[in-house]
Amino acid sequence: MSTQPLSMQEILRIDQQHIWHPYASFQSHNPLFVVDRAEGVHLHLASGETLIDGMSSWWSTLHGYNHPELNAAAQAQMGKMAHVMFGGFTHEPAARLAAHLVRLSPDGLNKVFFSDSGSVAVEVALKMAIQYWHAKGQTRTRMLTIKRGYHGDTFAAMSVCDPVTGMHTLFSEAIMPQLFAEQPRCRFDGHWDEKDADSFLQLLETHEQDIAAVILEPIVQGTGGMHFYHPNYLKTVREATEARGIPLIADEIATGFGRTGRLFACEHADITPDILCLGKTLSAGYLTLAATLCSDTVAETICSAEPGVFMHGPTFMGNPTACAVAARSIELLEEHHWASQVQNLERALQRGLAPCRDIAGVREVRVLGGIGVVEMDEPVDLKLWQPAFVRHGIWLRPFGRLIYMMPPYISTEDDIARLCEGLLNTLKEQLRAA
């Protein structure tokens, strides 16, 4: 094959013949756009259009695309070594990043395990919990979680995803059976009713001797429904698990690093989990990187008994380029005053999305931090809606009845206003056409 650049048509042809996309089919193609380059909040398509990004490439691109400082961090590291094995070696980027993570995460999480994606960070967390009990001489393998959660696509992660909207039916013979409490009903900013945690507390009590860990997404259930629940639910879960000595795993792969208005969503309830999963937001959308943090107690227990080591070690563990970018991203969050960036996003999203409430077909509009959600009465058809968003100059990717946005933190008031206006116009157009 020649080294000539491929034309847009050639790219699309090769893609359609050979490349899988997320949750996609080779038989019925969803619309696909060739993106050529991106800068700040703008995505430039090969067809010539420029779109305002509302997705941060699935929560990740906090500082926008093609950021000079992050580019410099990656380039400087690549000039030294793009990668080196982590068995027997350590390096500055990993040390620098780990120090930032320990300093900024909820108190008491002092041990960091690096891996390559969110799902793997969840697998690592679940293995830590099982090995923790093994070290204490107990066999405990079941996980307790809440319905409508999402924790990734690998097997163990899949087993703690929502049993209905997740992949449980398809893979039921192959995945571990877990325990599912009812989804919390009390809203983030609503009235707290203690009964909300009854289902959870009952399962915890009944199965106490079998449960290796509780895993949940703190405050924001993302992919499972973009639901914002009450901090007291999280407090109750923390108190009950602590009282029984059961590790609590907080999956902050989507919510970490400021997205909900607090640096970590756990802070809304002022709790520290025993194990914390980070991913997506960690490396600012540059390279694939994840981390699983744990308490000294979890780490020391695991290492105190046979086999004396934690049994996991991915090839690309602690990838220096990814760590260098992630460390720089955290420094940028602090330099840019992320808290006021996210507050501005929240205000602009509240203002910009408010008019959607008056449109028939919209069930609810909700905003938390840098997350805006427009929940529809009916599922939206990607085949029609995605090209419509593109025509209106914005990039959103709805799923089911949910149209949601989590724009890069660097978005200006004007960017958000244009994003919301594009959404409003698409809503009017598509609902009229329906």
Ligand SMILES: *Cc1c(COP(=O)(O)O)cnc(C)c1O
């Ligand atoms: C996306 C996500 C994951 C999985 O991360 P991947 O990098 O896609 O494997 C796990 N948990 C939560 C909460 C997520 O949002």
